[in-house]
Amino acid sequence: MTTSQIFLVTSTFLACAVEMVEALTIVLATGITRGWRSALIGTLAALATLAVIVAILGPAIALVPIHAMQLVVGTLMLIFGLQWLRKAILRASGRKAMHDEDAIFAAEQAEARKHGRDERAGLDWYSFTICFKGVFLEGLEVAFITITFGAAQQNVGLAAWGATAALIIVLLAGVLLHRPLSRVPENTLKYVVGLLLTSFGTFWAAEGVGVEWPGTDLALLGLLGFYAIVAFVLVRQLRAPQAVRVA
């Protein structure tokens, strides 16, 4: 496996796992509170819709020229990555509240209890729509990450393996534990995924506008190291008392 292939599988796996944990929390909170039937039908309907989108989008993406693909995918990845990384730095430095899957689960359950039962097409409509929306939106990010990561390296199959591994592990954990995956170090994962997306995004977007990286694929490792150092320094600076006074 080359450096960029290892990066591809790792970042697809981690990014997809984070999104799937969030979707799982919504489905578990709704299913446990209001019953499983409508929650699971909503989940399956969202997965079926996603499958149609992927079936249309996947082959269409393969037709785009590689440089244009790298530019578009790299730019989007860089935007996503920076959003994740910025929040992760703020969380790690104590400037922003940590993402708490237990708290989100409790809030989802409280919200689910508030709503009365509205039956449509034999379904508890609240459960159906909440699970559909949650799984569809998080799943869209998973599909987007998998297709674009894979397409930019002309290896969607490898990216799909990373996503599938994440799906199996998160689903198994959800079925076995039957509670939110609060032990998953989600904030740390987001920090790592933010670094990976930012590194990948920089590499591809710059290649897309014609940059030739010194060391070709090895430049990815250089970028990852560079951004890791920048993030580490920023966390340290933000934790320092004088930084608090400035803010």
Added chain:
Amino acid sequence: MKYIIAFGAFWIDFIVGDDWRIAVAVVVGLAVTAVLVWTGIPAWWVLPVGIAGYLAVSMTRK
């Protein structure tokens, strides 16, 4: 028309997220890189340095 606007708004929200400045910073960084590449100046360092600078400056906001 309402649905087209909603569809467009969904994708903008999905891609740009909750901080539009990040998207602007990335586009500006890429534009500068493209101009330098076009003039023949080695430009591989521009985007990483620009991104690092943007991250540092953006930390003043929550």
